[in-house]
Every structure is written in C-alpha cells, then in structure tokens.
Amino acid sequence: MSQVSTDAAGRTFLLTTPATSYALHIDADDTPRHLHWGPRLTLRQAAGLTAHDGRTSSFASTAGDELAVEGGARFGVPSLLVRYADGTRGVEWAYEGHRIDGGRLDLRLRDRHYPLEITLGYAVHDDADVIERTVTLRHSGAAGDAPVEVLRCDAACWSVPAPAARRLSHTVGEWSGETQLRRTPAPYAETVFTSRRGVSSHHANPWLMVDAGDADETHGEVWSTVLAWSGSWRITAARDHAGGPCTVTGGPGHEGLSWRLQPGETWRTPVFAGLFSAAGFGGTSRAWHAYTAAHVLPHPGEERPVVYNGWEVAGWNVTEAGQRALAARAADLGAELFVMDDGWFGRRTSDAAGLGDWHPNPERFPAGLGPLADEVRRLGMRFGLWVEPEMTNPDSDLYRAHPDWVLHMPHRRRTELRNQLVLNFARPDVAEWAYEWLDRLVAGHRVDFLKWDMNRAFTEAGWPGHPDAERLWDGHTRGVYAVVDRLRRAHPGLRIEGCAGGGGRADLGMLARTDQTWISDNTDAVDRLAIQHGYSQVYPARTMSAWVTDSPNPQTGRTVPLRFRFHVAMAGALGIGGDLTRWSAAELAEARELVALYKTVRPVVQFGAQHRLPDAVQYTAGDRVVVIAWGAERELRLAGLDPAARYADEDTGSVHDGARLTSHGLPLGLPKGDLPSTLVRLVRR
Numbered sequence: 089m090s091q092v093s094t095d096a097a098g099r100t101f102l103l104t105t106p107a108t109s110y111a112l113h114i115d116a117d118d119t120p121r122h123l124h125w126g127p128r129l130t131l132r133q134a135a136g137l138t139a140h141d142g143r144t145s146s147f148a149s150t151a152g153d154e155l156a157v158e159g160g161a162r163f164g165v166p167s168l169l170v171r172y173a174d175g176t177r178g179v180e181w182a183y184e185g186h187r188i189d190g191g192r193l194d195l196r197l198r199d200r201h202y203p204l205e206i207t208l209g210y211a212v213h214d215d216a217d218v219i220e221r222t223v224t225l226r227h228s229g230a231a232g233d234a235p236v237e238v239l240r241c242d243a244a245c246w247s248v249p250a251p252a253a254r255r256l257s258h259t260v261g262e263w264s265g266e267t268q269l270r271r272t273p274a275p276y277a278e279t280v281f282t283s284r285r286g287v288s289s290h291h292a293n294p295w296l297m298v299d300a301g302d303a304d305e306t307h308g309e310v311w312s313t314v315l316a317w318s319g320s321w322r323i324t325a326a327r328d329h330a331g332g333p334c335t336v337t338g339g340p341g342h343e344g345l346s347w348r349l350q351p352g353e354t355w356r357t358p359v360f361a362g363l364f365s366a367a368g369f370g371g372t373s374r375a376w377h378a379y380t381a382a383h384v385l386p387h388p389g390e391e392r393p394v395v396y397n398g399w400e401v402a403g404w405n406v407t408e409a410g411q412r413a414l415a416a417r418a419a420d421l422g423a424e425l426f427v428m429d430d431g432w433f434g435r436r437t438s439d440a441a442g443l444g445d446w447h448p449n450p451e452r453f454p455a456g457l458g459p460l461a462d463e464v465r466r467l468g469m470r471f472g473l474w475v476e477p478e479m480t481n482p483d484s485d486l487y488r489a490h491p492d493w494v495l496h497m498p499h500r501r502r503t504e505l506r507n508q509l510v511l512n513f514a515r516p517d518v519a520e521w522a523y524e525w526l527d528r529l530v531a532g533h534r535v536d537f538l539k540w541d542m543n544r545a546f547t548e549a550g551w552p553g554h555p556d557a558e559r560l561w562d563g564h565t566r567g568v569y570a571v572v573d574r575l576r577r578a579h580p581g582l583r584i585e586g587c588a589g590g591g592g593r594a595d596l597g598m599l600a601r602t603d604q605t606w607i608s609d610n611t612d613a614v615d616r617l618a619i620q621h622g623y624s625q626v627y628p629a630r631t632m633s634a635w636v637t638d639s640p641n642p643q644t645g646r647t648v649p650l651r652f653r654f655h656v657a658m659a660g661a662l663g664i665g666g667d668l669t670r671w672s673a674a675e676l677a678e679a680r681e682l683v684a685l686y687k688t689v690r691p692v693v694q695f696g697a698q699h700r701l702p703d704a705v706q707y708t709a710g711d712r713v714v715v716i717a718w719g720a721e722r723e724l725r726l727a728g729l730d731p732a733a734r735y736a737d738e739d740t741g742s743v744h745d746g747a748r749l750t751s752h753g754l755p756l757g758l759p760k761g762d763l764p765s766t767l768v769r770l771v772r773r
C-alpha cells in the first residue's frame with residue numbers, strides 16, 4: 089500500500105511506496121527541505137533525520153532543497169527562476185498548508201511578498217515505487233497587475249545521498265543511432281542533459297540514473313528520474329564536493345527561454361518522476377516498465393499487432409499497385425496491420441513538397457484511399473497511415489495559403505531541414521486545422537492506426553505578433569498533446585505510433601497518448617541491439633516497434649540472417665518492413681513460421697517481466713519464459729525463476745530444474761556460423 093502521512097504539526101511528510109520511503113520537512117523559515125529518499129522508514133524515523141541545520145554561510149553546501157530557488161544563501165542550481173516587474177528575483181518561501189488526497193500530497197507555498205503561489209505536487213500509487221512530482225505556479229494578483237517572468241521552472245529537484253552518487257547513467261545518440269546507454273563517473277560539478285530542439289531528441293533521452301558505481305543488472309541501489317515531456321527539456325545533476333546530496337533537477341524548456349505568467353493564470357509542469365530501487369538496473373527498468381503499463385499507456389493490456397510498413401521498400405514512390413502487392417504478401421506472412429508510410433498525399437513524390445496537403449495524391453490514388461483500405465481489410469488486416477501533422481513544405485498549398493503558421497522570426501531566414509518548416513501548434517488556429525483534417529481522414533477511411541511523425545527540430549522559433557512568443561516552446565508540445573488526445577477521444581479504436589525521424593521523441597509524454605514508438609530508422613538488427621538495450625532502460629517492450637527488413641540492410645549494407653533479424657525484432661512489437669516481393673519462397677516460408685512463433689510468445693514478450701542477460705533478453709509472464717539469445721554464449725544463466733520448479737522446453741521437450749537454469753544456465757545450442765541466434769520457450773511444470 090502506498091500512502092502519504094504527516095506529523096501533528098503538518099510540517100514533516102512521508103510518502104510510502106511498497107518498498108521505499110520519501111520524506112521532507114518544512115523548515116522553521118518555511119523552506120521545504122529534503123529528508124530522505126530510499127529504503128522504507130517510518131514517519132518517526134524520518135522526522136529524526138536532520139534537515140538543514142539552519143546556519144547559512146557563504147561557503148557551506150546549500151543542497152537539499154525540495155525545489156531550489158534563488159534567494160538567500162543559495163548557490164546551487166536553481167529549479168525555479170522568476171523575476172518580478174520591479175526587477176526583484178527569486179522566492180522567499182511562505183508555507184500555506186498541505187492537502188492529502190489518497191496518494192497525492194500538495195504542499196501549498198507562496199512568495200512572502202510577490203503574487204506567486206507555488207504548489208509542490210507529489211503522487212504515489214499502490215503498485216509502484218515511482219513518485220510523481222510536479223510544480224504548479226499561480227499568479228495570485230489581480231487583473232491588470234504586472235506578470236511574473238519565468239526563466240526556469242523545473243518539475244522537481246531530487247536529492248540523492250552523497251555517498252550513493254558516484255555514477256550517472258543516461259543515453260546519448262543521433263539519428264539512426266538512438267538511446268546508446270552510457271555510464272560515467274559523476275563529475276563534482278554541474279552536468280546538464282538537455283534538448284534545445286523542441287522535441288525530446290535523438291541525442292539525449294529525458295531520464296537520468298544515479299548510483300554509487302556498484303550497481304549492476306541484478307544488484308545495487310539505483311536512484312532514477314524520468315521526465316514525461318516531449319519538447320525541449322533540461323535535467324541538471326549537481327554533485328556536491330562539500331558533502332551535500334547530489335541534486336537532480338529537471339523540467340521542460342532549455343536555458344535562455346523566458347515567458348510571463350499572467351495574473352490569475354495557473355501553469356503546471358509535466359511530471360518528473362523518481363524511483364528508488366535496491367534491485368539494480370534490471371529491477372529499476374522492470375519497475376519503470378510496470379509503472380508505464382499501469383499509469384501511462386492508454387491501452388497497456390492490448391497486444392500490439394504485427395505491422396507491415398513499406399517505407400524502406402517504396403520510399404516516396406508509393407503506388408496503389410505496389411502497396412497492394414506488398415499487402416498481399418504481408419497478409420500471407422501473418423501481418424495484422426498494414427501501414428502506408430510517406431508519399432500517399434498531396435504532391436509528395438519526394439521530401440521536397442506536399443507536407444500540409446493531406447488529401448490522397450490524385451495521380452497515385454485516382455479513386456482515393458478507399459480501394460486500398462478495402463483491399464487491406466479484405467486481406468484480414470487493419471489499415472494505417474503515416475502522417476506528419478506538425479510540418480509543412482514551403483512547396484505546398486498549405487504554406488502558400490498560411491506562410492505565417494510556421495515558427496519564424498522577422499528578419500531571419502526560415503531554415504529548412506528536410507525541406508520543411510515547423511507549424512506552430514501553440515496557435516489555436518493551427519491546432520484546430522490539424523484536428524479537423526485528422527478527424528476527417530480517420531473517419532473517412534476508418535483508419536485504425538496512425539504513425540505520427542515529426543522530422544525536424546525547431547529553428548527561428550518565433551511567433552511574430554504574439555506578446556510572449558517564447559511560450560511556443562511549451563505551447564507547441566501541449567498543442568500536439570491536445571490534438572492527439574482529442575483525436576483519440578473522438579476515435580476510441582484509433583491506435584497511434586509515435587515517431588520523430590525514428591526515436592527523436594520517445595518519452596513518457598508521448599507514451600501517455602500513443603501505443604508504441606518507432607525507436608529508430610536504423611533497422612539493421614545488429615545496430616538495433618544497442619538501441620533496444622538503451623530504450624529498454626526505461627520503456628517497456630510492448631511499446632518498442634521493431635521491423636524485420638531486407639538483407640543487406642538498405643542503410644548499413646550489413647548482411648544479417650533472416651532468423652537473427654526476426655529474433656531481434658521479436659524482442660519488442662514485431663513488424664515487417666522488407667521488400668516481400670523480392671523475398672524467395674524459402675525466405676517467405678521461414679518468415680511465415682517466425683511470425684506464427686512470435687504470436688505464440690507475444691503475450692510473454694509484450695506483457696512479461698524483462699531481464700536483460702548477457703547477449704540475450706528474457707521475458708517471464710506467469711508460468712511462461714521466453715529467451716531470445718544471440719552471440720556466442722553456450723549456456724545462459726536465467727533470471728527470476730523459481731529454483732524449486734521445473735521448466736519444460738516447449739520445442740524440444742527437455743525439462744530443466746529452475747535451480748540449474750539459474751545457477752548453471754540454459755544450454756543454448758546456438759547454431760554455428762555468422763550471427764547465430766535462438767528463441768527458447770519454456771513453461772513451468
């Protein structure tokens with residue numbers, strides 16, 4: 089049971105989750121101070137921990153604030169930076185009181201003098217050790233009062249005990265090489281993880297883990313934080329040489345932006361969630377997977393379909409005949425959803441034109457999309473389409489009609505990336521336009537699935553004529569969320585895949601309103617191993633779209649056996665993206681078998697607990713265990729099994745003792761040759 093409790097004075101608070109505790113205290117000067125985040129403590133034990141000793145000095149550590157502000161003797165990273173109309177900056181805390189509602193705690197604070205209310209929000213759930221935090225700002229002045237300028241407002245500042253904060257884990261990446269896991273010694277300094285691109289980005293994913301340097305997949309204490317936000321963001325880790333805790337403060341936006349909170353206005357950050365686990369990185373990931381399923385995804389319990397997508401085959405050369413031919417082969421292999429990617433609309437025969445003109449290309453689809461959609465359904469599959477609603481090509485009817493709808497600044501070039509510009513979704517008229525055509529498209533063709541793409545970063549991010557233009561950085565993301573949410577409400581059967589040039593916007597903000605993520609444009613199964621490994625640190629397998637494409641891989645040129653390609657893609661939500669019209673009969677037959685095999689293990693892979701093993705990944709759900717292995721290991725020690733139970737191999741019939749599988753390993757019998765791989769299905773007897 090998770091719960092929130094407080095002492096008689098209402099100044100010490102304890103959040104209790106199934107395995108952890110989090111405690112904080114309101115100091116004598118009304119500053120909210122951190123007490124504890126880690127293994128379980130009682131309220132009495134937590135209250136006995138000393139918060140700040142009250143002495144200030146120019147030289148001592150000042151870490152340990154629940155939300156670091158400017159003001160007084162504070163010299164660390166501020167989580168909240170504000171400026172009032174008279175030039176005064178920062179916050180002097182005044183505590184107003186608290187509200188506890190089930191697993192929610194709101195601490196109501198304000199500035200001692202200026203009209204700014206600041207609510208620190210906490211929420212815990214019965215089935216997770218994740219603590220969700222937000223900050224809400226409210227301008228409490230009257231109409232006509234001056235606004236408050238906001239230069240930074242993070243959602244939370246997390247404190248990790250100093251001795252435990254020696255190493256940082258995070259991901260780096262690039263287009264086609266996203267989510268590369270890195271573990272680095274924590275510098276005695278401020279380390280900034282950020283995206284200034286308007287999307288969460290290929291280059292860094294908005295999460296950070298801290299440990300003492302001794303955690304591994306199965307053991308050790310890990311403090312992890314994940315920001316549920318899809319726009320620009322920033323997480324700053326500060327390791328304190330003077331003995332204070334390591335602080336991890338994070339929220340939406342990047343440095344240098346500012347905007348004004350108007351009288352009467354309330355603004356809330358997205359969630360910056362934290363999790364303490366004593367079960368190593370594997371336990372940490374499983375806890376995030378379970379939390380994402382229970383509290384983030386719209387339809388966690390639904391099996392993700394086997395997708396066919398012809399992007400790598402046709403590119404922009406989409407024809408109805410070509411799509412029909414692919415659809416027939418895809419259905420024959422067992423695909424359940426056929427997605428037509430880019431190139432079906434407007435004058436979209438290359439990346440140079442057409443974005444914004446969302447009607448079927450009349451030369452390619454003279455009778456509209458109906459006949460293809462009908463054919464796809466006749467073949468027993470659902471029908472999906474690629475869209476990129478936030479974009480326009482200058483060579484489009486939309487842009488010719490509304491050149492002011494894109495992000496731009498007076499006297500500045502409109503930098504084109506992939507020949508396209510970003511539509512400002514913070515504008516209500518743009519968001520309304522997008523909703524209308526999406527609604528019409530989905531309703532008109534009974535579209536079951538959208539791949540929602542976003543292929544470029546923001547540049548010249550201005551909003552001429554708007555009195556507070558930098559709000560667009562926040563407003564664009566919220567505008568996208570609102571359109572997606574409204575579309576889903578209007579079409580409850582619609583499913584959505586998030587995509588941004590591959591994995592440029594893979595985050596819990598998007599996962600709260602999408603069903604899966606296209607995590608990379610790189611479909612080379614060997615490259616994919618590292619990308620999937622990084623993605624799995626936080627995000628669950630059921631959301632990880634993975635296609636089997638051609639060999640040699642069209643992008644990397646690497647030759648990879650069909651089985652290996654399948655096995656790697658079967659570790660997530662399997663899809664197929666190869667040119668099936670050129671696969672041999674033998675390849676098609678093998679693929680058909682592997683798709684059928686995937687369907688038998690799908691509930692275990694998509695809903696099971698995931699253990700990352702050396703050159704392998706294991707999924708366990710109830711009595712069933714699925715192991716996908718590659719590399720050279722001969723015996724693989726499995727995880728999380730009942731040592732007293734026996735496990736039967738569903739394919740060979742051999743029976744193994746749980747204890748032996750965990751201590752000595754499962755004999756893999758990997759075939760010889762290049763890139764061997766195997767999939768083993770075990771069932772507990």
Ligand code: GLA
Binds near residue numbers: 474
């Ligand atoms: C992006 C996506 C690809 C594909 C193309 C289409 O790069 O990541 O999968 O949809 O756009 O232009």
